[in-house]
Amino acid sequence: MPHKPKKPCAFPGCPNLTDGRYCEAHASQANREYNRYRRDPDSNRIYGRRWKTIRALYLAKHPLCERCLKAGRTVLAEEVHHIVPVAEGGGHEESNLMALCKSCHSAITIAAENSRR
Template sequence: MPRNPKRPCAYPGCPNLTDGQYCEQHRKYARQQYDRYERSPHTASKYGRAWHRIRARYVASHPLCEQCLKEGRITPVEEVHHIVPISRGGTHAEGNLMSLCQSCHNKIHHDLGDR
């Protein structure tokens, strides 16, 4: 299957071409700017280094979207969803996690009305 042509980096004045939004040189800087100015300051306390390790372990043991599997489709996992959100007293325990593709994750949050 042919790939899409590369696009210019979205960073102002950068001439590099990339497959994503930013080139390798500016991707880290753009992420830092997002985390600093647009992301909630409480996010870092909820989703720190420990969460990334828990998420990686869960994805390794559940590599496919659980919702799609119920419907007979095979889709790789993109998100790890908390069944009971952290903001409502949920934990990072394995029983409270669900591996989902981006589409199913968006569908769940849309149905909950929180995004």
Template sequence: MPKKPKHPCGFPGCPNLTETRFCPEHTKEMNRQYEKYYRNWSSKQKYGRHWKRIRDRYASEHPWCEECLKEGRYTPVEHVHHRVPLRQGGSHDESNLESVCKSCHSRIHAKLGDRFGK
């Protein structure tokens, strides 16, 4: 099946062609700018370097989506989800974490109503 044609990078003045919004060089730069200027300060405190270590360790110990495993499917993990959100008193304890794929993570948050408007 043919792929979509590449388009110019979204960074002003960049002539590189890419399949995503920005070329790999400018993706890193735009991510750095987002983290520095636009990301909420409170989420930086909750999800810092410490969380990355916890998340990576948990994902390596649980490489399959736990929701899909309940249905007998083997889907690689893409996110580590807090069963009880941090803003509701949850923690980074292993008992509060769950490895999930992207579709299961979206489904969980859609059921909770805390994404895409309430």
């Protein structure tokens, strides 16, 4: 399958080409700035090292998007979704998690945000 052409790194002044948003040299710095200035400080406590381990184990057990599988498609899962959000009392238990591709996770998140309004 052909790959998309690489695009310039989004870090200001960086000439490197990358497949993602940032090149390898700037990815960790961009994440650090995002966590420091744009993300809710409580999220670092909730989604720390423990969550990363739980997420990696869950994706290893469930490598395919659960929502796409129900629709008859085979798509790799990239994200782990909390069925009941942590902010609303949900936990990191396996029964509260769902492996999803980026598009399904975005669709669920947008639907949830619209229902809260």
